[in-house]
Amino acid sequence: MDRLTGKVAIVTGGAQGMGAATAREFVAQGARVVIADVAEADGVALANELGAAASFVRLDVSDESQWQGARDHALEQFDRIDVLVNNAAVSYFVGVEDIEADKVLRVLSINVMGAMLGVKTIAPVMRTQGAGVVINISSLDGLRGVNGMSPYVASKWAVRGLTKAQALELGPVIRVLSIHPGGVNTAMGNPTGASEDEVNLGYTRVPLRRVGRPEEIAKVTAFAASDDASYVTGAEIAVDGGWTAGHYHVGLPGGPEA
Numbered sequence: 001m002d003r004l005t006g007k008v009a010i011v012t013g014g015a016q017g018m019g020a021a022t023a024r025e026f027v028a029q030g031a032r033v034v035i036a037d038v039a040e041a042d043g044v045a046l047a048n049e050l051g052a053a054a055s056f057v058r059l060d061v062s063d064e065s066q067w068q069g070a071r072d073h074a075l076e077q078f079d080r081i082d083v084l085v086n087n088a089a090v091s092y093f094v095g096v097e098d099i100e101a102d103k104v105l106r107v108l109s110i111n112v113m114g115a116m117l118g119v120k121t122i123a124p125v126m127r128t129q130g131a132g133v134v135i136n137i138s139s140l141d142g143l144r145g146v147n148g149m150s151p152y153v154a155s156k157w158a159v160r161g162l163t164k165a166q167a168l169e170l171g172p173v174i175r176v177l178s179i180h181p182g183g184v185n186t187a188m189g190n191p192t193g194a195s196e197d198e199v200n201l202g203y204t205r206v207p208l209r210r211v212g213r214p215e216e217i218a219k220v221t222a223f224a225a226s227d228d229a230s231y232v233t234g235a236e237i238a239v240d241g242g243w244t245a246g247h248y249h250v251g252l253p254g255g256p257e258a
């Protein structure tokens with residue numbers, strides 16, 4: 001499939017997990033990709049694996065000057081920037097009464113400010129070119145709440161709202177949308193490295209009854225980045241196995257047995 005032929009994308013957090021799957025999928029669909037991450041060894045290894053269609057740049061998304069460096073790197077390597085995938089994020093497991101301000105600020109700086117600075121730095125390039133797409137990776141935790149992760153939940157709701165504001169301001173030149181993965185089998189979604197079968201035991205109340213694979217999110221991101229999604233902006237796309245579809249009543253059709 002060559003849905004992304006001729007396009008150049010920056011994928012933040014592209015060294016591992018969903019970002020790496022996105023870089024691989026984009027290259028498979030014809031794009032050239034800048035893998036932008038703080039994880040240099042993994043990022044360089046992936047860029048080497050993908051060959052001439054990929055390049056690594058070190059980027060801490062919370063640092064504006066590093067964004068300028070990533071923009072310049074992309075233009076030097078590939079001459080243009082058509083797609084920005086704001087994927088980099090960190091999580092923080094903590095109770096609402098135990099939060100530490102500096103750790104909350106770190107989550108917000110990376111997950112929210114990172115996506116803001118990315119648009120600030122890259123949108124002008126897209127505007128000059130006359131078109132572009134920004135994909136902000138939020139979460140199912142940007143569609144509903146979850147216990148033990150309030151700073152992360154706040155950050156992902158912020159990314160969802162930010163997407164609406166960016167879409168309003170950057171249209172009609174640039175499309176902006178948010179993708180909301182469910183549980184995905186990456187270091188973040190499966191921190192203990194349990195087997196997929198073991199992880200799936202926690203998905204008995206998810207309609208598709210299993211964890212997502214990074215490639216399954218990447219394929220939707222590639223569609224959203226492509227011209228096949230030319231009338232999609234300001235939208236939120238859940239890729240969550242149905243997790244946010246609703247709640248099962250025990251003993252009623254489709255629900256667990258009483």
Ligand SMILES: NC(=O)c1ccc[n+]([C@@H]2O[C@H](COP(=O)([O-])OP(=O)(O)OC[C@H]3O[C@@H](n4cnc5c(N)ncnc54)[C@H](O)[C@@H]3O)[C@@H](O)[C@H]2O)c1
Nearest residue numbers: 013016017018038060061087088089139183184186188189
């Ligand atoms: N895994 C899940 O279950 C899940 C579910 C919903 C949403 N998400 C979201 O999907 C995205 C990717 O998650 P993942 O599961 O692949 O996570 P991951 O932890 O496997 O990978 C995150 C990547 O981001 C990079 N990163 C961290 N801080 C950075 C910074 N300051 N600047 C640049 N890069 C940085 C890391 O080095 C890493 O390569 C994130 O936005 C995450 O919130 C994940």
